[in-house]
Amino acid sequence: MIHTLAQIIERSAVQFPEKDAFRCLDNSITYAQLNIKANQLAAYLITSGIIKGERVGIYMNRCLDTTIAVYGILKAGAAYVPMDPFMPLNRTISIMQDCGIEHVMTTPSQLKKIKSLVEKTSFLKSIVGISENLGTTTFSWENIYSKSLEDFCPPRIMEEDLAFILYTSGSTGIPKGIMHTHKSGLSLARLAANLYDFNETDRIGTFAPLHFDPSTFGYYASPLVGATAVIIPDAHLKLPVSLSALVEKEKITVWFSVPLVLIQLLTKGEIEKHDFSSLRWVLFAGEVFITKHLRALMQQWPHAQFSNLYGPAEVILCTYYNLDSVPEMDEPIPIGTVWGNTEYKILDHTDKEAKKGVPGELVVRTTTMMHGYWDNKALTEQSFYRVKIASGYDHIYYRTGDLVKENDNNELLFLGRNDRQIKLRGYRIELDEIEFTLLKHELIEEAAVMVVEKSDKSHELVAVVKPLFGSSIEAQSLTAFCKTYLPGYAVPETVEILEDFPRTSSGKINRKEITKMLLPD
Amino acid sequence: MKERIIQYIKHEICNEPLEGIDVQDDLLGSGIVDSMGMMKLVLFLENEFKVQISTEDMTVENFMTVKNIMEYLSKK
Numbered sequence: 001m002i003h004t005l006a007q008i009i010e011r012s013a014v015q016f017p018e019k020d021a022f023r024c025l026d027n028s029i030t031y032a033q034l035n036i037k038a039n040q041l042a043a044y045l046i047t048s049g050i051i052k053g054e055r056v057g058i059y060m061n062r063c064l065d066t067t068i069a070v071y072g073i074l075k076a077g078a079a080y081v082p083m084d085p086f087m088p089l090n091r092t093i094s095i096m097q098d099c100g101i102e103h104v105m106t107t108p109s110q111l112k113k114i115k116s117l118v119e120k121t122s123f124l125k126s127i128v129g130i131s132e133n134l135g136t137t138t139f140s141w142e143n144i145y146s147k148s149l150e151d152f153c154p155p156r157i158m159e160e161d162l163a164f165i166l167y168t169s170g171s172t173g174i175p176k177g178i179m180h181t182h183k184s185g186l187s188l189a190r191l192a193a194n195l196y197d198f199n200e201t202d203r204i205g206t207f208a209p210l211h212f213d214p215s216t217f218g219y220y221a222s223p224l225v226g227a228t229a230v231i232i233p234d235a236h237l238k239l240p241v242s243l244s245a246l247v248e249k250e251k252i253t254v255w256f257s258v259p260l261v262l263i264q265l266l267t268k269g270e271i272e273k274h275d276f277s278s279l280r281w282v283l284f285a286g287e288v289f290i291t292k293h294l295r296a297l298m299q300q301w302p303h304a305q306f307s308n309l310y311g312p313a314e315v316i317l318c319t320y321y322n323l324d325s326v327p328e329m330d331e332p333i334p335i336g337t338v339w340g341n342t343e344y345k346i347l348d349h350t351d352k353e354a355k356k357g358v359p360g361e362l363v364v365r366t367t368t369m370m371h372g373y374w375d376n377k378a379l380t381e382q383s384f385y386r387v388k389i390a391s392g393y394d395h396i397y398y399r400t401g402d403l404v405k406e407n408d409n410n411e412l413l414f415l416g417r418n419d420r421q422i423k424l425r426g427y428r429i430e431l432d433e434i435e436f437t438l439l440k441h442e443l444i445e446e447a448a449v450m451v452v453e454k455s456d457k458s459h460e461l462v463a464v465v466k467p468l469f470g471s472s473i474e475a476q477s478l479t480a481f482c483k484t485y486l487p488g489y490a491v492p493e494t495v496e497i498l499e500d501f502p503r504t505s506s507g508k509i510n511r512k513e514i515t516k517m518l519l520p521d
Numbered sequence: 522m523k524e525r526i527i528q529y530i531k532h533e534i535c536n537e538p539l540e541g542i543d544v545q546d547d548l549l550g551s552g553i554v555d556s557m558g559m560m561k562l563v564l565f566l567e568n569e570f571k572v573q574i575s576t577e578d579m580t581v582e583n584f585m586t587v588k589n590i591m592e593y594l595s596k597k
Contacts, residue, residue: 063550085551109547112551233549235581235584507556
């Protein structure tokens with residue numbers, strides 16, 4: 001019986017010492033090697049004065065070094081904080097200040113950015129992963145791997161101990177740190193591995209960057225069963241033809257990514273020229289998979305099973321929906337039902353349980369739930385929905401902020417963000433409904449609809465669309481198209497056509513950024 | 522050619538000032554060019570060097586570094 005994330009690797013190192021735990025292009029690491037190297041990093045961190053619960057940064061792109069950093073930090077009893085190298089430096093610095101990061105693990109390809117980071121900060125005590133002298137203590141990975149483990153005395157870790165903090169942008173613009181424990185991470189790994197029957201012969205494609213919560217699949221669920229996690233490098237995610245070739249070469253059996261990666265593969269990845277017969281599960285989460293694209297993909301890969309997963313980073317994942325057949329209609333597919341060790345309620349706007357079939361906010365109580373937001377008790381409490389059982393004992397649910405309703409098969413349907421329902425000139429408008437309408441158009445690949453404040457302070461409904469690769473549409477015809485489906489007040493006043501959308505680092509459409517682009521100068 | 526490509530990436534694609542881009546730098550992995558930047562870069566190369574870049578040519582081998590891009594363009 002294991003209780004912590006660190007023990008995942010320790011157990012698999014005994015059971016499958018010579019098997020590849022992780023691979024990334026031509027580099028790979030076996031379970032035995034990973035266990036030793038992670039111990040060496042933990043030993044280094046402990047001698048540098050890291051104490052239990054301390055936060056250690058990981059500043060890396062997708063690469064094999066991430067695995068040693070993750071497990072080394074966990075084994076030292078510390079919590080890791082992934083920092084996205086694609087993020088503006090100032091945001092990285094505000095995260096480091098928010099949770100008090102003094103040690104950063106990195107990799108040689110980030111040398112330039114690390115240099116700027118060191119120049120702009122004064123609180124860094126050491127950097128692991130580069131050998132150049134930057135005025136702060138630096139250790140190369142080779143230094144770490146030469147450390148003796150003779151005196152290494154690992155700390156005792158409890159399942160309730162902090163394991164990692166994931167920062168997401170808060171609605172106020174200040175990033176908020178979602179605290180996950182060994183328990184929430186290990187529960188996730190167990191539930192996922194069990195649901196999709198992961199086993200040691202699997203090769204699990206790891207698409208998510210470390211700072212995005214689905215990365216827990218590759219980093220924890222895969223090693224839990226002794227499978228091989230294949231880290232997909234950043235470059236391949238931007239170049240679908242290369243991605244097709246890589247997935248074929250690596251004989252990936254489980255795919256888990258945001259829908260965008262699959263859509264790009266479908267439209268630009270030349271998938272008919274490659275062999276994907278090893279794929280047994282295609283899993284996706286993070287955004288709604290536009291049904292027409294999903295159907296096209298399922299028809300290309302009839303041998304694979306498809307499953308839609310849903311969950312905010314605060315609970316990582318909580319519902320799933322396995323597709324038994326190719327969807328015939330364009331209606332969005334359900335997010336399904338909650339998985340193991342999880343319960344839920346649907347609340348109306350007065351926080352009472354909504355009647356069956358009536359839309360309301362989804363709240364979930366689950367073993368994968370975060371401990372709270374870092375150093376923000378008020379925000380944490382706001383995000384909880386408490387059901388009092390007895391004095392001093394509550395059942396705590398997480399408020400997802402997502403609108404759902406239950407269909408006749410007791411499956412949950414995702415209706416959009418709570419805040420995507422707006423009032424404009426007195427009319428109640430569902431922004432997601434307008435997007436869904438635009439997507440019915442055969443030449444539209446993606447659409448985003450938002451309200452923009454004009455210079456005279458009036459509000460305007462704006463649609464931004466991305467045409468299907470290689471096709472062109474006129475904005476006027478789209479307005480006409482919307483008029484045939486929507487009431488006049490819900491027809492976007494302006495339609496902008498973009499080659500591609502700005503995205504968040506996890507690949508979601510970045511509506512905030514689009515809104516900024518649309519603002520009058 | 523080298524300078525024109527590097528200047529474009531530096532001024533039009535990077536979100537933040539960089540001290541410099543070497544021809545061997547991994548553009549896609551090190552956080553210099555994101556997905557949207559990649560699209561912009563391809564359009565720029567097509568216009569600037571009067572070439573057609575087909576989907577099948579958009580590979581890691583051709584676009585990982587400035588050096589790769591130059592070698593690719595010289596073959597066109």
